[in-house]
Amino acid sequence: MKKVPTKTYFNLSEEKQSRLVAAAAEEFSRVPLNEASINNIIKKAEISRGSFYQYFADKEDLYYYYLSLLKQDTQKMLLDSFKKAKGNLFEGYRLFFPAVLTLIMDEEHSDFFKHMFLHMDYRTGKEVTPDTAKHLETERKSDHPLKKHIDMEKLKLTDSEDFSMLIKFLMTTLFGTIGEGFYKKHSKEEIISAFNKKIDWIEYGLEKN
Template identity: 40%
Template sequence: MPTETFFNLPKEKQQRILDAAKKEFSRASLKDASIANVIKDAEIPRGSFYQYFKDKEDLYYYYFQTVRHDGHRYLISSIQQAKGDLFQGFEEYFAWMVPEIFVGDHALFYKNVFTNMDYHGFRRVAPHLEKNSEACQDKQLAHKKHQKDLLDAIDRSTLKVADDHELHLLLQLVMHTLFTTIADGYRRVLMDGSYDIEQINRNFESKVNWLKNGARKEQDE
């Protein structure tokens, strides 16, 4: 996360840095992105950058959180509107986020996020699914509240989970399924130069149905 020094900057300067981050991280993956380009476009000295962020990864994941600031809230709302049905809530959440990711203002950035994500990246973009947080105390409190709100929204009586640990495992599984479905959609773009949002939604729906009901057919007696 940014330092207090960053948050003390004028809003215009903060936004200039975030605009530079958007440009660079939309151009290249985290691995290939250049801090020099961010510094140049933001018109700040290199030394100042490291007063604001630990490194380019710190900026990258902070930028992601600013872009997706309302995503966690919408996920909880979707589950609540589905009367606690975890899977129906995720399907609603997925349908809401896919157009934004593929055709929204940040589509190029999302393409680089989802086509280059590893386990470490998953933990950083979905921290509310992790049981432990390495953030500062204020962020840890927010992290715990996000977790509680999410867990409280779910009707556990419909799920085969024994405790919070198993519910976390299930949430991670569904979120991994969501992320890999998006990544597969972007790989299709790279192969064919096009995408089909309806097909991407159907793919996710099929995967969720397998999670809900199992993929094995019942044998005839």
């Protein structure tokens, strides 16, 4: 089950919520999640350890809440990209990638995302994915929420599960390209070029005609 802050947290004043989020941002930008210190967070936020556990179950809970705040715009960005691409799945991802990369590489958040992508695990990958691009386990695979935004006639898919598999593959490619870019300290332009090359391979294949 996806964790969220407790009701007690949302009963706090906006100033106190902002102070705690700012403390989380600073700590999770300093080090990756597994090295982050609750002591540093509560000291910066000026709250007690007991108060912290009234708001969040653990540091992972706070981490993924902070991530959810940062990714709020990504779902609209993804759908807008498919709209501009007139339902073309691959062109939509070509448009989406530079937009989401700009968000990720923004100076204010770049250290947080660098740690996240260099230490990404299965759960983090699911949490960072725009909600529309996720396959919800409670739905039939044939009812993937993105389908209504895509021109399905252009895709050579034969099985009802193929679309979900394709979206997961594309998101894995997207995340992997960003992580590789951070690791190799590539420029934004180099990362975009690498992603577009991979999308071309997926869309057109590598076999010569």
